[in-house]
Amino acid sequence: MNKNIFSQIYSDYTQRIETGLLKTGIKLPSENEIAEEYATSRETVRKALHLLSQNGYIHKIRGKGSFVLDMNRMEFPLSGLVSFKELSERLGRTVQTLVHETALVPSTQSIARQLKIAEGEPVWKVVRAREIEGEKVILDKDYFLASVIPVLNEDTARDSIYAYLEGELSLKIAYAKKEISVEKVSEEDRRLLDLARDTHIVIVRNYVYLEDTTLFQYTESRHRLDKFQFVDFARRNPGEE
Amino acid sequence: MNKNIFSQIYSDYTQRIETGLLKTGIKLPSENEIAEEYATSRETVRKALHLLSQNGYIHKIRGKGSFVLDMNRMEFPLSGLVSFKELSERLGRTVQTLVHETALVPSTQSIARQLKIAEGEPVWKVVRAREIEGEKVILDKDYFLASVIPVLNEDTARDSIYAYLEGELSLKIAYAKKEISVEKVSEEDRRLLDLARDTHIVIVRNYVYLEDTTLFQYTESRHRLDKFQFVDFARRNPGEE
DNA sequence: CAGTGGTCTAGACCACCAT
């Protein structure tokens, strides 16, 4: 797929680790051996192994080697930039998406502030409820810059907007900022989700940026308390000690 | 401090960005210029810039240059491996720590499972309530492998255990796994925190590993709903597209 | 001691952006 040697090595190993072909604790071949195997230089191999290490797949120990970590990678509900569709496939659960709204609307004051645009500038508003095993537990409210996305219909909203953006529009998503907090349930939450007597709801605010640093999407993902989980892997940085 | 050239460059720039000396949107010198400035090779500079990019300080654009990002770095309450003490200093708030317990105890079944040790193996148990602006809103329950930490007294618990571990014991913390969820409040929560009529509480479970992949600490950080916030920065990986 | 990963070099070629 990707012609870069280092990302080929990276995905070869992520695959082997995710499928269980390489199990927890297993020692990888040495950097020199992998370099020889791929007929490349050691620095290129190191680039791939560094990425594996950053993402919690392996841990490198000087003088010893690189070892596969056990990070329960199957349950990464919100880490990184993975979309709901990809997630539900990974989890293999009975999930369904109910699209409540797909419309091109002028941005409200609140949304304009989140997306750092002028009030009234057009945005695509998409409201979707996520049903897991028969219960509506997540409410996703997405807002996309209309200047970046020409058309958006309900079918793509039900399927995967990200596949459409990256596939057909070939928009390049670069990075995102996520904020998690807990707030009081709104009237809309009560109407569109199965909440019983809940008083609070987890809110994940997601700001997504393109390669050219344009902020093009703001998402508010509202999760019922008992169905929320977030997993994060972090490494100690050089500057922090 | 650190004799590595790349981490020197890294911390030079994190400092300049954090202090506002380099503001959002500013273009960094080109990689060749920085290399010349530090009398080093371009690949070494690239290593530093890559780290800056991974941690949300800058964004690199091919053909254009590297630019400082605005990631509101002052409010990173839980990202990475930063400790409460470091945080409170950064936030500059009125914070206080109440140590409720500092004891060497045999591990219970539950704790033994979390730390993957045999039931009964000795662990240091530290229970601390965190008071922010007069309200007790966070309850931290730490468990450390006693085989790794010989002594631990209440003074270090009140100050910073991490400074003690990394400074005096020179333990090297390598990575951590964090899990965030929301659960029902416990009787202990009610006793040690200012909760009013809250029914739920945010729980951050933190598993901390050393350089040799030993799991040596398990922490349960229990946050009052309204005082909890988590911020995360994520980049798109090569394998994900 | 040989083998491992960690850092660094001085080049090279490519893809993209501005002019």
Add this chain to the structure above:
DNA sequence: TGGTGGTCTAGACCACTGT
């Protein structure tokens, strides 16, 4: 066209681990 970052090379030396 010249400048930028992205990838890659073929070496070098160092720090650490094992035997």
